[in-house]
Amino acid sequence: MSTAGISANKLELLQIAKAVAQEKSIDKEIVLKAIEEAIQKAAGQRYGAENDIRASLNPITGEMSLKRVITVVEEVENESAQVDLVTAMLDNPDAVIGTTFETPLPPIEFGRVQSQMAKQIIMQSIREAERARQFDEYKTRVGEIVSGIVKRVEYGHIIMDLGRTEAIIRREETLPRENVKSGDRLRAYILEVREEQRGSQIFLSRACNEFMSALFAQEVPEVYEGIIEIVAVARDPGSRAKIGVRTSDNSVDPVGACVGMRGSRVQAVVNELQGERIDIIPWNDDAATFIVNALQPATVTKVVMDEEENRIEVVVPDDQLSLAIGRRGQNVRLASQLSGWAIDIMNEEQESERRQKEYKERSELFIEALDVDEMIAQVLIAESFTNLEEVAYVAPEEISSIEGFDESTATELQTRAREFLEKTAREQDEARKAAGVEDDVLTIPGVTLPMAVAFGENEVKTVEDVAGLIPDDLRGYNEMIDGERVHEDGILESFGLSNDVAQDMIMQARVLAGWIKPEDLIIETEEEEVVVDENATPTAEDVFGS
Secondary structure, rough: OOHHHHHHHHHHHHHHHHHHHHHHOOOOHHHHHHHHHHHHHHHHHHOOOOOEEEEEEOOOOOOOEEEEEEEEEOOOOOOOOOOHHHHHHHOOOOOOOEEEEEEEOOOOOOOOHHHHHHHHHHHHHHHHHHHHHHHHHHHHHOOOEEEEEEEEOOOOOEEEEEOOOOEOOOOOHHHOOOOOOOOOEEEEEEEEEEOOOOOOEEEOOOHHHHHHHHHHHHHOOOHOOEEEEEEEEEEEEOOEEEEEEEEEEEEEEEEEHHHOOOHHHHHHHHHHHOEEEEEEOOOOHHHHHHHHHHHHOOOOEEEEEEOOEEEEEEEEOHHHHHHHOOOOHHOOOEEEEHHOOEEEEEEEHHHHHHHHHHHHHHHHHHHHHHOOOHHHHHHHHHOOOOOOHHHHHHOOOHHHOOOOOOOOHHHHHHHHHHHHHHHHHHHHHHHHHOOOOOOOHHHOOOOHHHHHHHHHOOOOOOOOHHOOOOHHHHOOOOEEEEEEEEEOOOOOHOOOOOHHHHHHHHHHHHHHOOOOOOOHHHHHHHHHOOOOOOOOOOOHHHHHOO
């Protein structure tokens, strides 16, 4: 073979490496390193795998050189590739540990086996580099919308061709009832890019809340520019959604801007989401006002908020109840998700019945405990006294200042209230002892005598017993049995403990039991289960679950 032919072949090798690098969008150096590795492997087969053979490719001339390398080491493990320091110093007095001796080797002829092996090595290196490139490219694009062609649909999962790579929309991230077939063009949200054993995996979503926000950013310039902020999104994918929007620019109507001229902007989003109805609601920092807006088109006549429990009671006219709840509870459920509040919906008749029941129970308690007539009990209720503790321990002037009462009346009422509470406490303590509940249980922060009695009724008798519980044991929980939602009562369910309070009580018991140290006390937030009361108006969570 002539020198000119050899040079042409060498340059052709460089050109091939460059072309492959451009086609696969990877660094040319990676391809050259793969070629060097392939030649080293082939040379290892030719001269013996025990030898340390290294190949180098000149990236300019295409010259390939082979050499055998022997390294100076303290203890020789491979005589073909290593030499001890004493022997090395016979040839080179300046040798030290780590010094290498290189011997040039003649180029090798590639047979069929060597060529196949070299091809596999090069292709494997290129695939790994391509996967690394894809991972680096798409991991910075999480949160963006991409467009691609549906390649195939497998068991509800959609495989999409994004051009130079594939991505997957898992079944739970697709729109229900959306008819997708090969060749369709879809837009989706890059949810996650994960590096796995078989390469980087790109997971897309069309059902997540962020996809809707990103679509509005594409269709509404004010959202893209940050003039309008989408504060919250709640979706029933493919069916209905609610979004809360606000702006710091008083000259901009956030709802009108998102709707667009004749609904053009919101309609573009609706079309992308297969007709999903979208309610655009002006955000309000006042939770009650925002929730009232979120429940539209239903009209709300009254709201009662419980900030400690993060619950709100909403009263609507009788003819608006079904509208407020929505089909299968959809309207109230989305409003609850959007606001972050648990919403109890009731009509005016139900609210009136509930308040009458509460009034009657409170009145009977005051009549029995204070030994007074119904009129005095009603006066106390009208003055916003809700329990005996308030009557017993408020400042006396708060009672004496009531019209028709004086200081002696106040003193007598407080004395009777305290005596009744003390008597009840003694009876409860006797019941606790009779149930075998140890005194130490009362040292758990938050545990009261009535709670201790309830513990005894449920065979929870020691600090260790309390420490071994979980919040669901105290608060109750729901589970699905044969397709039906079944409620299991909690030990302290009647006390209305929040999830945080129940968990704190258990963790404090674990400290007292010596299971953990006070400094290690970490309160883990668990998802609250909603209690089902057959006589109460169901919330969205009661009907459909969280």
